[in-house]
Amino acid sequence: MTSPTRPPRPGLxxxxxxxxxxxxxxHRRFLRGRTLREEPALLTGAVLYxxxxxxxxxxxxxxxxxxELVTALPEAYPRLLAELDRLEEYTPGDPRNLYERVTRRVxxxxxxxxxxxxxxxxxxxARLRGRGKLVEGGDWLARR
Structure with a gap:
């Protein structure tokens, strides 16, 4: 399906x-002024809940x-990665994670x-598949 999780890659x-x-x-809170590029993108092999x-x-x-594919400024990258991990409540190997950070091709x-x-x-x-509400079309902004 998609590539397996890889160790962190600087600048990914x-x-x-x-x-x-x-x-x-x-976006305003974490990304404004800290990116080189922001481009429309699609992730295949996933649905949105x-x-x-x-x-x-x-x-x-x-x-x-x-x-969107967001490329961070190199000098902002290490701190941004740590802040996004906190925002997404992701800690490597923690079974209480809400999200996992994985490498995928978009x-x-x-x-x-x-x-x-x-x-x-x-x-x-597993919970979402059982009783979650699917976002039809896979676009969070279009759901409104």
Whole structure:
């Protein structure tokens, strides 16, 4: 399906699909002034579920999630990575994680690129599959 999780790669861009997208509250809080590029992108092999004020990407064959590929300024990258991990309540190896940070290839322009993606942690994904509300079309901004 997709590539396995790899160790952190300095400078790897982020695929964002919810509150970190341009115009959303966490974009202003975390990304404004700290990026080189922000480009429309798609994550295939995942679907989107509505969460309590934010979405969860859940890996599912055949699905597509709309978002943006965000490339951070090199000098902002280490601190930004740590801040996004805290925002997404992700700690490597912690079974209480809401999200897991994984490397996936996303479609951007007419090609693909590797990116960090925060996907629902296994226990969260199982709950969402059982009783979550799917965001039709996979675009968090279009749900309104």
């Amino acid at each position: 861009p982020f695929f964002v699909y919810g509150t970190l997208r341009a115009g959303e509250a966490n 509505d969460g309590p004020g934010y979405p969860y990407a859940v890996e599912e064959p055949g699905g597509t999630v709309t978002g 479609t951007v322009g007419d090609g693909t690129a590797p990116a960090w993606v925060y996907v629902a942690a296994p226990a969260v994904a």
